Amino acid sequence: GQNIDQPTEMTATEGAIVQINCTYQTSGFNGLFWYQQHAGEAPTFLSYNVLDGLEEKGRFSSFLSRSKGYSYLLLKELQMKDSASYLCAARNTGGFKTIFGAGTRLFVKA
Amino acid sequence: NAGVTQTPKFQVLKTGQSMTLQCAQDMNHEYMSWYRQDPGMGLRLIHYSVGAGITDQGEVPNGYNVSRSTTEDFPLRLLSAAPSQTSVYFCASSLRTSGQPQHFGDGTRLSIL
Numbered sequence: 001g002q003n004i005d006q007p008t009e010m011t012a013t014e015g016a017i018v019q020i021n022c023t024y025q026t027s028g029f030n031g032l033f034w035y036q037q038h039a040g041e042a043p044t045f046l047s048y049n050v051l052d053g054l055e056e057k058g059r060f061s062s063f064l065s066r067s068k069g070y071s072y073l074l075l076k077e078l079q080m081k082d083s084a085s086y087l088c089a090a091r092n093t094g095g096f097k098t099i100f101g102a103g104t105r106l107f108v109k110a
Numbered sequence: 111n112a113g114v115t116q117t118p119k120f121q122v123l124k125t126g127q128s129m130t131l132q133c134a135q136d137m138n139h140e141y142m143s144w145y146r147q148d149p150g151m152g153l154r155l156i157h158y159s160v161g162a163g164i165t166d167q168g169e170v171p172n173g174y175n176v177s178r179s180t181t182e183d184f185p186l187r188l189l190s191a192a193p194s195q196t197s198v199y200f201c202a203s204s205l206r207t208s209g210q211p212q213h214f215g216d217g218t219r220l221s222i223l
Contacts, residue, residue, distance in 0.1 A: 004152075030208055042200060043153070045211035087152065095208040096160065097168060100145075100153040 002026050004101035006088050011107045012078055020073045020086050020104045028093025032064050034073045035087040037103065043087055047073065075106075083108045112136050116201050116215035123191045123222050131186040131218050133201030141204045142184040143168070143212065144176065146197040153200065159184055191222045 004024045012018040024032065031050040035043035049055055049064035049071060061074040073086055085103040092099070117132045135142065143158040145168075155168030159178040173195060175187040184203075188195060198219050202212035 033211060035211075042214035042216050043212075044214070048209065048211060050209060089153075091208075095141075095206070096158060096166070097155055098143075098212070099155075102150055102152040 002092075002099050004088055004090060004099055006086075006101040006104045008102070009105045009107070011109060012075075014078055014080060014108055014110050016078050017074065017076050018078060018106065020075075020088075020106070022071045022073070022088035022101060024069050024071070024088070024090040024099070024101075026090045026092050026099055029066065030091040030093050030095045032062075032071045033089040033091070033098070034060075034062050034071075035089060037085045037087060039084070046086075078108050080108050080110070082106060114201055114203055114213050114215035116199075116218050118218060119216065120219045121221070123188075123220065125191060125193060125222060127191050129188050129191065131188075131199055131201075131220070133184045133186065133215060134182050135184075135203040135213070136182065137203065137205070137213065138181060139203035139205050139213070140181070141206060141210075141212075142178065143202050144174070144184070144186045145200045145202065146170065146195075147200060147217075148197050156186065156199075188220075193222045196220060196222045 006022045034046040037043040047062035059076045087103045088101040114135045144156040145153040157176040159165045201215040204210040204212045
């Protein structure tokens with residue numbers, strides 16, 4: 001079957017580092033995406049991995065292990081504005097369908 | 111550059127009514143899709159299109175129809191609204207299917223009474 005698992009909620013302190021994990025099972029694999037979604041708003045793209053390894057983009061990094069069906073999103077130097085839901089999404093072979101996890105709600109406290 | 115535009119932003123319907131949610135993009139994207147987002151369930155794919163004249167079903171297509179007569183527009187039709195279709199609906203587009211992130215509209219919040 002197809003499934004994506006990620007923690008429901010996480011809490012972290014301003015200025016700290018937080019890692020949000022994601023495991024996936026898809027019928028074929030054509031890339032792993034992370035999106036950020038603030039409450040009441042649309043998801044916005046954060047990062048993309050298709051090969052194993054780490055992709056770094058400013059304060060955000062994303063890691064992929066295809067053999068383990070595992071990814072994580074790393075947020076550094078947390079800011080209050082990072083309080084949001086983070087969606088892990090896997091695209092299947094051919095790229096026609098994307099499966100989304102239920103999202104991880106991150107609370108950043110002062 | 112407007113990106114992905116969805117209308118309306120909010121709508122209340124009675125059970126059995128029909129309506130069309132509009133979606134338009136001005137980025138010349140080939141791929142367009144419709145999702146619904148329900149609490150605790152994440153985004154679920156309803157229908158998608160890889161180009162004008164080509165559509166296919168996603169995970170939860172029942173009760174919905176789509177068409178793609180132009181590259182820009184991808185409307186979603188609810189045939190006979192049911193309370194189970196109360197949700198937030200997002201339209202998204204991407205340049206291609208591989209390696210390209212999806213750009214989302216602001217969403218339509220739909221309530222069926």
